Amino acid sequence: MYLHPRDIDYFLAIASHGRLSAAAAACGVSQPALSKAIQRLEADVGLALFERGIHGSRLTSAGELFHASAVLLQAQHSDVASLALELQACHAGLLRIGTTSVTRHAPAAHALVTLLKRRPALRVTLHTGQSDELNSAVEEGRLDLAVVPAYAGRPFSSKQDELGRDVMVPVVRATHPLLKKRKLQMADLVGYSWAASASKSTARQALTGFFSASALPAPQISLEFSYVTEAVLSMVAATDLIGFVPATMTARGVGTDLGILPLPELHLIRSIVLLSRPNAHWSPLMRAFRDELVTNMNRPGIIDPV
Numbered sequence: 263m264y265l266h267p268r269d270i271d272y273f274l275a276i277a278s279h280g281r282l283s284a285a286a287a288a289c290g291v292s293q294p295a296l297s298k299a300i301q302r303l304e305a306d307v308g309l310a311l312f313e314r315g316i317h318g319s320r321l322t323s324a325g326e327l328f329h330a331s332a333v334l335l336q337a338q339h340s341d342v343a344s345l346a347l348e349l350q351a352c353h354a355g356l357l358r359i360g361t362t363s364v365t366r367h368a369p370a371a372h373a374l375v376t377l378l379k380r381r382p383a384l385r386v387t388l389h390t391g392q393s394d395e396l397n398s399a400v401e402e403g404r405l406d407l408a409v410v411p412a413y414a415g416r417p418f419s420s421k422q423d424e425l426g427r428d429v430m431v432p433v434v435r436a437t438h439p440l441l442k443k444r445k446l447q448m449a450d451l452v453g454y455s456w457a458a459s460a461s462k463s464t465a466r467q468a469l470t471g472f473f474s475a476s477a478l479p480a481p482q483i484s485l486e487f488s489y490v491t492e493a494v495l496s497m498v499a500a501t502d503l504i505g506f507v508p509a510t511m512t513a514r515g516v517g518t519d520l521g522i523l524p525l526p527e528l529h530l531i532r533s534i535v536l537l538s539r540p541n542a543h544w545s546p547l548m549r550a551f552r553d554e555l556v557t558n559m560n561r562p563g564i565i566d567p568v
Contacts, residue, residue, distance in 0.1 A: 265303065265306060265335070266302075267335075267336070267339045268299065269299045269300075269302060269303045270303075270332050270335055270336050270339075271289065271336065272285070272289060272291075272296050272299040272300065272303075273299075273300060273303055273311065273328075273329075273332055274329070274332055274333065274336060275288050275289050275296075276296065276300065276312065276319050277321055277325070277329055280318040280319060280320070281318040281319065282296055282297065282318075282319060300312065307324075307328065309322070309324040309325075309328075310322050310324065310325070311324060311325035311328055312325055333402050336402065336403055337401075337402055337403025337539065337542075338403070339403075340403040340404070341403065341542060341543045355384075355385070355545070355547060356385045356386075356387065357374075357377070357384065357385070357386050357387075357406060357545075357547045357548065357551060358386075358387045358389070358404070358405045358406045358407075359374065359386060359387070359388050359389070359405065359406065359407055359408065359409070359551065360388075360389045360390070360391060360396035360399055360400065360405045360407070360408030360409070360410070360537075361388065361389075361390055361396075361408065361409045361410070362390070362391070362392065362393055362396065362409070362410050362411060362489065363390075363409070363489070363490070364390050364489045364490075364491050365490070365491065365492055365511065366492075367510070367511070368409075369409055369425070369534065369555055369558055369559060370388070370409040370555070372554075372558045373551055373554035373555045373558055374386055374388070374551070374554075376554050376558075377547075377550060377551060377554060381547075381550075384547065389405060390489065392488070393410040393411065393412075393418070396408040396410055396537065397410070397418045397419060397420050397537055400420045400537045400538060400539055401419055401420050401539055403539060403542075406538075406542075406545070406547075406548050407536055407537065407538055407548055407551060407552070408420075408536070408537040409425070409534065409535075409536055409537075409555065410534075410535060410537060411428070411532045411533065411534055411535075412424075412532060412533045412534075412535045413464045413465075413468075413530075413532050413533075416464055418535075418537060420537040420538060420539060420540070421537065421538045421539065421540045422535040422536065422537055422538075423535060423536045423538070423552075424533050424534070424535050425533075425534045425535060425536055425555055425556065425559045426533070426534050426559040427531055427532065427533050427534065428508050428509065428510055428531075428532060428534060429508070429509050429529050429530060429531050429532070430465055430468075430506055430507065430508055430509070430529070430530040430532065431506070431507070431508075431509045431512075431522045431523070431528065431529055431530075432451075432504050432505070432506055432522070432523040432525060432528045433495075433498060433504070433505045433506075433507055433512055433520045433521065433522055433523070434498065434502070434503070434504050434505070434520065434521055434523060435498065435499045435500065435501070435502075435519065435520060435521070436499075436519050436520060436521050438502065438521065439502075440454070440504075440523055441521045441523070446523060446524055446525060447525075448472075448473070448476040448478060448525060448527060448528070449476075449478065451478075451481070451504065451523075451525075452478055452479065454482075454502060454503075454504050455482050455483070455484035455485075455502070455503055455504070456469075456481045456482060456483050456484065456485070456503060456504050456505070456506065457483075457484070457485035457486075457487065457494060457497065457498050457503045457504070457505040457506070458481070458483050458485075458486065458487075458505075458506045459486070459487060459488070459490075459506070460486060460487075460488060461483075461486075465506060465530060466483075466506075468530045469481060469506050469528075469530075472527060472528050475527075476527070481504075484503060485497060485498075485503060490505075490507045490508065490511060494507075495507065495511060495520065498520060499519045499520055504523070505520070506528075506530075509522060534559070536552060536555060
């Protein structure tokens, strides 16, 4: 039995999107082409993989079992394709990187700049997303590597190598009234609004926990963001908002008009890790990217080395 990799891709797309129209748009093909591919795959397998209804396509029990193996098969095919590209292009192939940081000073950005200068033929796809999303993309073989923050007690399913540590801190504009207080206390922050990450994020939950531990009401969030961007820092620097961001962003030219509030009880230490798929083939480009990350992490002002 031969299962065409493209049919596997289409199968996984339908399983993910739940509708032929959405899956076809994501794959860049017509719905009839997608339907024929699934019919061909079901004929090869000898079982119905989807139940079709007015609410879309849902995996059958056989489809659920097939899905787990299809994810693995797609990842293995991706590994083989990446290796072939490496061999054909003499290490000038494709590197697929994920990151949660969207600023110019992000560790992944620094490492890629160096690689692109040294390897003009290199092609990079850079995907920005939430940590859990990037972990899934690495595990399923859609990304080669991802650089993400990791928090104690929240392990990833992908293999993780710790690169260093940074700390989330409360920051305000340089002329903020709170910076003028001689003995700043947690209670002094009550009444001020915050710029913080989404409510389900680990950083946001930790922030709320810090206030609860001090028997204070939860912080009022006026600006909620998915990623700490330079635009977010600019808004904090222009208002009375208190931001909860990585400390390094105030020391490397991004947020130099911001000051860190001297409240150690509001510091959240986290690790910066490199995610990879267990037992995956490490191409020379992947190793080069990892080496550049390690080199950059050990430079002063990037993050605190472990």
